[in-house]
Amino acid sequence: MIINRAYRYELKPNVRERILMAKHAGCARFAYNWGLARRIALYQTEKKSTNAIAQHRELNKLKQTNFPWMYEVSKCAPQEALRDLDRAFKNFFAGLKAGERVGFPKFKKKGVHDSFRLTGSIRVEDKAVQLPRLGVLRLKEETGIAGRILSATVSREADRWFVSLTCEVEIPEPEQVTGEVIGIDVGLNHFVSISDGTKIEAPKPLGKYLKRLKRLSKKHSRMQKGSNNRKKSALGLARLHRRIRNSRQDFIHKLTTALTKTKSGIVIEDLNVHGMLQNDRLSRHIADVGWGEFRQQLAYKTVWYGSTLIVAPRFYPSSKTCSSCGYVMDSMPLSIREWDCPCCGAHHDRDVNAAVNLKKYAISVA
Structure with a gap:
């Protein structure tokens, strides 16, 4: 290949x-x-x-x-x-x-x-x-x-x-990975929630360095344009942005490599990341975790290492569907993190339940 x-x-x-x-x-x-x-x-x-x-x-x-x-x-x-x-x-x-x-x-x-x-x-x-x-x-x-x-x-x-x-x-044709098929639900509280119940936190480097970034930006804006001090300040800001980007890239590369080498199938949602970034309250947090980069790396690494990437439709109701009985709720606001199914009474963690439904979607289309 x-x-x-x-x-x-x-x-x-x-x-x-x-x-x-x-x-x-x-x-x-x-x-x-x-x-x-x-x-x-x-x-x-x-x-x-x-x-x-x-x-x-x-x-x-x-x-x-x-x-x-x-x-x-x-x-x-x-x-x-x-x-x-x-x-x-x-x-x-x-x-x-x-x-x-x-x-x-x-x-x-x-x-x-x-x-x-x-x-x-x-x-x-x-x-x-x-x-x-x-x-x-x-x-x-x-x-x-x-x-x-x-x-x-x-x-x-x-x-x-x-x-x-x-x-x-x-490269030689990769052998098919023999691991299990997993569903992955991405989020802000946890970067990914896997159908086996595992939750992985995101480093959120922008949030970590936000206070320092604001201070340097404020200091930079007050300096005289064209001065040597302003050039030094711009260099310091650029170095901080580079550190933030490198931290995010390192985390996503390590996670995607580990998943594609050990799981035979990975199921994710087709999220409208561009539309979500229009939300003034969540745009910075969404950009900080890097959902788009995560999906892009999964797309080519699954080809390299012999696993399969399955993308569920954008409007697939993974979050508001009961993974036990299949009952679909009328609505599921983002503020609700845990809920009980009114049909069978099962208690669900919102993110893990969505990941389990994504795994079931892969089985249904196989």
């Missing part, structure tokens, strides 16, 4: 390499914004559209006269940025046809998700990677890459630079 797998390493660049990578990220951002502005203007004046290939040809003609500084970086950086823009427009129009909410492409800002992608001659050594125009960059750890390298994405997080190498890897 052939899959695409990414290997991410932290770079150890010197001052010259940091400047050159910043130029690549700026060039990629400029190409993306230039292409977006051109597409908008073209549609407003001529009601026409274009694509990445045509825009890349147009940009190449303007390089020598209008943008000579673009020759300082690899041609792949603006080219891949225009391809990303083309993909963003395709996703936007596909979402319109399917009736889904996909946002219109937005202009990129300096210092926000600075990154660029390179293709072509990419090589790795024990603790180094060779990239086009950037040369050999040192890594902070040894590489363990297998397969053919397709591309390299270099990104900046606060004051650190990372490279993510996308590789085409051939």
Whole structure:
């Protein structure tokens, strides 16, 4: 079985390499914004559209006269940025046809998700990677890459630079996991409640560092724009956001790997996370736990390790259905955490009962 797998390493660049990578990220951002502005203007004046290939040809003609500084970086950086823009427009129009909410492409800002992608001659050594125009960059750890390298994405997080190498890897067909089928209900009080009664708490890193984050944000807002102190303050905020994100990612990766390697089937609900984030009272808590990332990791790890992911319909009444007799309550507000079935009298924990019903759903559709 052939899959695409990414290997991410932290770079150890010197001052010259940091400047050159910043130029690549700026060039990629400029190409993306230039292409977006051109597409908008073209549609407003001529009601026409274009694509990445045509825009890349147009940009190449303007390089020598209008943008000579673009020759300082690899041609792949603006080219891949225009391809990303083309993909963003395709996703936007596909979402319109399917009736889904996909946002219109937005202009990129300096210092926000600075990154660029390179293709072509990419090589790795024990603790180094060779990239086009950037040369050999040192890594902070040894590489363990297998397969053919397709591309390299270099990104900046606060004051650190990372490279993510996308590789085409051939792995043996995974053997089917022999564990049990489980239902999983995600929540806020507990990150997941499993049909066997197990409840796993979420680290909630944003809630843990919220007081410190507010203090740093307030301090940052009072500093003079353009000053060196404001730049230092922004760096401190970025480092704290990176720590919060890393803590959340580490927890979800460990949990999803453990589940997919030991359970033959995993049943979850098709939650409308985007709609739930519109709730002013719960949006921060929902974003903190990372339900969307949890489902995304389950989707590809079940393929890697030989388990099965089953997604119950969005309006499946898992919470308000009695797992003992099948009676369905008329309503079940979020404030109710435990309830008694009026039909059979069984006492239920809301989350565990929903997980048991999800497990039964998997059996019914098998």
